[in-house]
Amino acid sequence: MPDQGPAIVDLTALPGVACPCGIARRAFHDRGEFPGTVHLTKIDRSARTHYHTEHTEVYVVLECDDDAAIELDGRLHPVRPKTSILIPPGTRHRAVGCMEVVIVCLPDFDPADEHFD
Structure with a gap:
């Protein structure tokens, strides 16, 4: 796909899609010049532990509960707003507590690459 030029997206205006963590609003999956989403x-508190075999994700915490954490391979790590977490393929992970995050996913997100034990 050829470059389409700059793009500005209001993430809050995108449709929400259910995911193992809660509700995601995904941008740039249709942009050939950007290899991710x-x-x-x-x-929410029902987030399920999962992993990806192909995706690398970077979480950036925008807001969260005071006791929020990220679980990485069974180990809890406290988070607070402005925390960033790199999650390589194969890392079992889930957010613990309520939070709003921006996730950069490389390559383009594919729901077939969400795996559960």
């Missing part, structure tokens, strides 16, 4: 995700 950007998600605005509202995470």
Whole structure:
């Protein structure tokens, strides 16, 4: 796909899609010049542990509960607003507590690459 030039997207205006974490709003999946997607995700307390075999994700915490954490391979790590987390393929992960995050996913997000034990 050829370059399409700059793009500005209001993430809050995108349709929400259910995911293992809560509700995601995904942008740039249709942009050939960008090899990934950007998600605005509202995470709730029902987030499920999962992993990806192909995707690398970077979470940027925008807001979160005071006791929020990210679980990486069974280990809890406290988070707060402006925390960023790199999650390589194969890392079992889930958010613990309510939070809103921006996720940069490389390559383009594919729901077939969400795996559960």
